[in-house]
Amino acid sequence: MESGMISVDRWTAGSQAYFLTHLHADHTAGLSGAWRHGPLFCSRLTAKLIPCKFPGFDLSLLRIVDIGSWHSLSLTSPSSGSRVDFAFKAIDAQHCPGSVMYLFRGESGCTLHTGDFRWETSSLSTENGRAVLLDALKDQTLDTLYLDNTYCNPDYSFPPREVAAKQIVEIITSHPNDDIVIPIYSLGKEDLLLYISQALNMKIWVWPERLQIMHLLGFHENFTTQTSLTRVRAIPHYSFSSDTLKELNEFHGPTIGIMPSGMPWSVAWKDGNMSGGSASHVKKKECSRNTGSLGRNLESATKYYEVPYSTHSCYSEIQEFIELLRPVNIKGIVSSRSCYIDPRYYFGHLCGPEQALWRVQQKLDYEEGLRRAEVADIKPVTEYVTPVAGRKRKNDHIEFFGIRISRVSLLRRLSRGVRITESESLPE
DNA sequence: GCGATCAGGT
DNA sequence: CACACCTGATCGC
Numbered sequence: 001m002e003s004g005m006i007s008v009d010r011w012t013a014g015s016q017a018y019f020l021t022h023l024h025a026d027h028t029a030g031l032s033g034a035w036r037h038g039p040l041f042c043s044r045l046t047a048k049l050i051p052c053k054f055p056g057f058d059l060s061l062l063r064i065v066d067i068g069s070w071h072s073l074s075l076t077s078p079s080s081g082s083r084v085d086f087a088f089k090a091i092d093a094q095h096c097p098g099s100v101m102y103l104f105r106g107e108s109g110c111t112l113h114t115g116d117f118r119w120e121t122s123s124l125s126t127e128n129g130r131a132v133l134l135d136a137l138k139d140q141t142l143d144t145l146y147l148d149n150t151y152c153n154p155d156y157s158f159p160p161r162e163v164a165a166k167q168i169v170e171i172i173t174s175h176p177n178d179d180i181v182i183p184i185y186s187l188g189k190e191d192l193l194l195y196i197s198q199a200l201n202m203k204i205w206v207w208p209e210r211l212q213i214m215h216l217l218g219f220h221e222n223f224t225t226q227t228s229l230t231r232v233r234a235i236p237h238y239s240f241s242s243d244t245l246k247e248l249n250e251f252h253g254p255t256i257g258i259m260p261s262g263m264p265w266s267v268a269w270k271d272g273n274m275s276g277g278s279a280s281h282v283k284k285k286e287c288s289r290n291t292g293s294l295g296r297n298l299e300s301a302t303k304y305y306e307v308p309y310s311t312h313s314c315y316s317e318i319q320e321f322i323e324l325l326r327p328v329n330i331k332g333i334v335s336s337r338s339c340y341i342d343p344r345y346y347f348g349h350l351c352g353p354e355q356a357l358w359r360v361q362q363k364l365d366y367e368e369g370l371r372r373a374e375v376a377d378i379k380p381v382t383e384y385v386t387p388v389a390g391r392k393r394k395n396d397h398i399e400f401f402g403i404r405i406s407r408v409s410l411l412r413r414l415s416r417g418v419r420i421t422e423s424e425s426l427p428e
Numbered sequence: 429g430c431g432a433t434c435a436g437g438t
Numbered sequence: 439c440a441c442a443c444c445t446g447a448t449c450g451c
Binding site: 024025026150185186187188236237238239261262263310311312 | 439445
């Protein structure tokens with residue numbers, strides 16, 4: 001990529017093919033209804049959402065990438081003018097609706113771009129993704145892994161989403177008479193809301209634009225814009241703060257805030273907080289801040305929970321992902337504001353040419369084992385032998401050790417400053 | 429008046 | 439903390 005041929009989640013002119021992993025704003029900086037720099041490859045669901053996110057977008061530019069099958073692409077080398085053939089495949093990224101990773105196979109080797117992704121160890125989708133990736137890579141090394149390194153730090157530890165979803169349902173049922181507000185963004189966490197809706201057999205309120213998204217995603221029964229139908233509301237993230245929660249409590253009655261987020265969940269927070277169960281990650285806060293003016297409503301100490309429901313992989317999941325793939329090289333894709341952790345700071349020992357070959361060798365050994373097992377008429381092991389530790393490799397002079405500040409300014413510049421104008425049109 | 433970018437907020 | 443946004447100011451046209 002970056003050779004003037006393929007761009008992933010980058011929208012400046014000069015590429016021959018543009019790939020979109022998912023429709024969050026930090027991956028669409030530069031996209032707009034007027035964008036027309038070239039063909040845009042994305043998942044079917046993402047394509048469905050594009051007109052809503054970018055009104056006026058020229059839909060003839062869209063190239064739908066069906067998940068799981070190989071697609072081919074023929075481009076022209078900008079330097080030599082000769083033809084360059086690629087094959088690529090989309091894999092479910094489990095981050096938000098429509099989100100995918102892209103695996104590219106070309107003359108210059110294999111590249112995997114994860115976009116944002118969640119790699120929950122025991123989920124069926126991950127199991128499928130694992131098989132698809134290993135099968136797609138075959139005996140080749142993965143040359144470059146562009147990695148969602150949002151939580152690429154051992155301090156970040158949180159449970160699978162299902163666990164967090166159950167915690168949230170518990171919180172809601174333990175406050176049977178209170179209103180509940182759950183801050184969400186314009187796309188993502190639908191599975192959480194659906195889970196709550198089904199577990200409690202109630203509809204969930206969303207704002208009108210969000211209902212339109214829900215309908216596009218195929219959810220017709222579980223969401224409503226009628227306040228009177230439910231006590232559980234998913235509200236725009238930007239409209240939520242301790243002040244708004246306090247106001248809700250003062251003017252609308254008892255309201256609990258539940259923040260589903262992966263962010264503050266480092267191991268340092270795990271124990272010794274004021275939440276009931278010490279094993280639980282749930283953080284409960286009493287927001288009794290009283291910033292003047294209305295004052296003295298002592299009764300309105302509002303309840304606010306933070307629950308580790310994350311759409312990004314935690315550290316151990318990233319580790320497992322890298323141990324599976326053993327890439328030659330890893331590059332982080334996060335465009336964070338204040339710091340950039342090079343994935344090789346923690347995972348340098350899992351990449352490099354030797355490690356990549358190690359993976360291939362593992363696969364060959366595994367297949368050889370299967371063959372022998374068949375001959376010996378022994379039941380083959382159905383599970384993959386997951387590579388353990390294996391930190392033999394000495395890092396011979398990888399220069400990117402430690403925290404890199406200089407890259408940040410570059411990444412920031414690439415990802416800043418989108419304004420998504422919400423569709424004017426009404427639902428239906 | 430418009431889109432693109434930036435500053436600053438949740 | 440820093441997710442994935444938001445609003446509002448400013449720049450260039």
